[in-house]
Amino acid sequence: MRLVKDGLRQTRRVLGGLALAGLAAAAPAAAETLAVGVQQVPPDEVYIARDWGEPYGLEVEATQFSSGGDMLKAFLAGRVMVANGGSGRLVTLAAQQPETFYIIGTQQSGGDRYSLVVRKDSEAGGIADLKGKKLGVVTGTGTYGTFLVYLQEQGLSEADFQIVNMKIDDLRAAVEQQLVDAAVMWEPFVAIAEEMGNVKRLVSMKGVNESPNFLLANRAFTDENPETIVKFLASSIDAADFIEADPAEAGQLAADQIAKGGVEVPAKALETAFTRISVKREVTDDMVSELVPVAEAMQAAGKIGEVPDFGSFVRRDLYEQALDLAGSTTN
Amino acid sequence: MPPGFRLFDRVIVVVQFLLPILGLLLFWELAVRTGLAQASILPAPSTILARAVELLGLTGERAVLFGHIGASLKRALLAFALAVAVGVPLGFLLGLSREAQLWVSPILSLMLPLPAVAWTPILLVVFGPGDLTIVIVCFLGAVFPVLYSTMQGVRACGTQPVWVVRSMGGSRLDVLRRVLIPASLPALITGFKLGMAHSWRTLVAAEMLAALSSGLGYMIFSARSYMDVSTMFVGVVCLAAIGMAIEHLLFGTLERATIHRWYVRDAGTGGRQ
Numbered sequence: 275m276r277l278v279k280d281g282l283r284q285t286r287r288v289l290g291g292l293a294l295a296g297l298a299a300a301a302p303a304a305a306e307t308l309a310v311g312v313q314q315v316p317p318d319e320v321y322i323a324r325d326w327g328e329p330y331g332l333e334v335e336a337t338q339f340s341s342g343g344d345m346l347k348a349f350l351a352g353r354v355m356v357a358n359g360g361s362g363r364l365v366t367l368a369a370q371q372p373e374t375f376y377i378i379g380t381q382q383s384g385g386d387r388y389s390l391v392v393r394k395d396s397e398a399g400g401i402a403d404l405k406g407k408k409l410g411v412v413t414g415t416g417t418y419g420t421f422l423v424y425l426q427e428q429g430l431s432e433a434d435f436q437i438v439n440m441k442i443d444d445l446r447a448a449v450e451q452q453l454v455d456a457a458v459m460w461e462p463f464v465a466i467a468e469e470m471g472n473v474k475r476l477v478s479m480k481g482v483n484e485s486p487n488f489l490l491a492n493r494a495f496t497d498e499n500p501e502t503i504v505k506f507l508a509s510s511i512d513a514a515d516f517i518e519a520d521p522a523e524a525g526q527l528a529a530d531q532i533a534k535g536g537v538e539v540p541a542k543a544l545e546t547a548f549t550r551i552s553v554k555r556e557v558t559d560d561m562v563s564e565l566v567p568v569a570e571a572m573q574a575a576g577k578i579g580e581v582p583d584f585g586s587f588v589r590r591d592l593y594e595q596a597l598d599l600a601g602s603t604t605n
Numbered sequence: 606m607p608p609g610f611r612l613f614d615r616v617i618v619v620v621q622f623l624l625p626i627l628g629l630l631l632f633w634e635l636a637v638r639t640g641l642a643q644a645s646i647l648p649a650p651s652t653i654l655a656r657a658v659e660l661l662g663l664t665g666e667r668a669v670l671f672g673h674i675g676a677s678l679k680r681a682l683l684a685f686a687l688a689v690a691v692g693v694p695l696g697f698l699l700g701l702s703r704e705a706q707l708w709v710s711p712i713l714s715l716m717l718p719l720p721a722v723a724w725t726p727i728l729l730v731v732f733g734p735g736d737l738t739i740v741i742v743c744f745l746g747a748v749f750p751v752l753y754s755t756m757q758g759v760r761a762c763g764t765q766p767v768w769v770v771r772s773m774g775g776s777r778l779d780v781l782r783r784v785l786i787p788a789s790l791p792a793l794i795t796g797f798k799l800g801m802a803h804s805w806r807t808l809v810a811a812e813m814l815a816a817l818s819s820g821l822g823y824m825i826f827s828a829r830s831y832m833d834v835s836t837m838f839v840g841v842v843c844l845a846a847i848g849m850a851i852e853h854l855l856f857g858t859l860e861r862a863t864i865h866r867w868y869v870r871d872a873g874t875g876g877r878q
Contacts, residue, residue, distance in 0.1 A: 314830045314831070337734065340813060347730055348734070351733070443829050450646065466831065534667075535819075535824060535827050536669035536673060536827075538833050
């Protein structure tokens with residue numbers, strides 16, 4: 275049965291790839307338009323800095339949102355057809371509005387993008403040295419969830435520390451001012467703080483989990499326009515390949531893009547961030563299974579009724595077609 | 606008083622106004638330079654000025670700051686103009702008609718305590734991010750001070766001056782032109798000042814949530830997102846300076862051209878002519 279399924283999938287991939295390669299060859303004549311929601315995060319800055327859709331005849335209308343919540347509101351209102359979201363929001367969406375979306379890929383993932391930072395002059399050599407001390411965190415985020423898993427792995431728990439809930443932008447200053455002894459932060463905040471010179475990375479959460487931000491596509495739009503979503507994914511794979519191949523250039527590109535709005539970020543910090551953020555677009559089984567404990571916790575808290583079948587939301591076929599399309603266009 | 610002395614007096618007034626601000630800046634600069642305050646958390650005024658010069662394009666870089674200031678001013682002034690267009694006629698109506706007041710007051714009482722920014726998430730869903738949402742939020746911030754001040758101004762006028770003009774054969778338009786508008790002008794201008802101040806303050810929060818790519822609120826929010834502290838302070842200083850400039854230049858000029866001229870003259874002649 276599994277062999278038959280695999281065979282069918284393979285055939286679909288090849289046919290889809292061939293069809294889309296043909297589309298790509300003829301593409302520039304008639305550009306399709308796709309409304310995409312992005313955030314003020316380095317991988318998205320790289321994506322909007324260049325016209326990655328151009329080789330596929332895809333015109334990407336990117337709208338930059340101030341928060342993931344606002345982006346998902348726009349996504350549900352049908353203003354953008356593609357958005358991205360972390361596990362908490364995704365679980366809520368899957369439980370309450372399962373008919374609205376597909377998971378088509380990941381925007382960023384990897385535990386290495388989460389770190390525990392301390393003041394540069396701190397004598398702490400590891401997490402155990404911080405027992406009983408004040409830790410600045412942003413509760414309710416994927417970063418904090420990952421940190422809790424890390425603590426468990428180390429035989430520790432929240433109760434071993436004084437947890438102080440803060441805003442991400444305030445954590446660096448709080449560590450510098452010794453308002454807290456350490457802080458759990460995510461990229462690019464860690465790299466920027468390191469670049470500013472007053473904090474250092476004590477622990478990386480690499481390997482703890484993947485904690486992906488998923489790329490979501492409007493279900494009705496995807497059903498009607500699968501080729502548009504495939505082209506978007508292909509363009510997104512190209513951007514990811516570029517970041518992985520040359521983090522320094524990607525850092526500079528993102529810094530230049532951010533500077534267009536009058537904001538100055540050291541390109542070096544963004545380069546460092548890109549070496550810690552995984553931008554691979556593929557949704558793995560491990561990533562999907564990470565959603566289950568999140569959903570179970572939300573179910574126990576009465577936030578959702580049932581734990582959704584997350585695998586049913588994932589459209590790997592679209593990713594595979596996009597991979598073929600990206601490859602065929604590059605070659 | 607000879608013109609030379611008048612100019613000297615004016616200079617003294619300006620210096621007196623600026624002196625405490627300059628003193629504060631000097632103290633701030635010294636605090637950073639002596640290490641009392643950390644530069645990475647509170648940049649020195651000189652650092653902020655240098656960054657502002659860069660953002661203004663004076664060092665050859667792109668002049669992004671003008672774009673942000675222009676976008677913010679456009680939104681705030683448009684919202685304020687709409688608030689005046691709606692608030693002044695409605696204020697006159699409610700000030701003059703007890704029946705209109707009975708009908709509209711409950712709705713106003715319900716709307717007044719709501720902070721304008723609280724509408725942003727709802728408007729974001731309805732209209733999406735962008736200028737329309739921001740202008741509506743700023744309008745909601747500005748319209749109530751204008752409306753209430755106009756109402757108060759009209760009510761404070763009393764009925765006697767109206768009767769006098771009417772008994773002398775004046776039309777309703779005469780009553781409006783010669784009694785109601787001049788009498789309510791001080792309250793109106795106070796309402797305009799408050800309305801513009803509310804529009805300007807609301808703008809920052811609205812731009813942080815709903816601006817797509819421009820505006821001082823957007824710039825501050827973006828800078829915060831990437832820990833660019835100097836740019837954040839440039840945005841904050843711009844907001845304060847422009848807010849102050851609007852109040853002193855725009856409304857100060859308006860006050861001097863109307864209230865000061867008319868009422869000072871009235872004080873000398875015993876009444877408006």
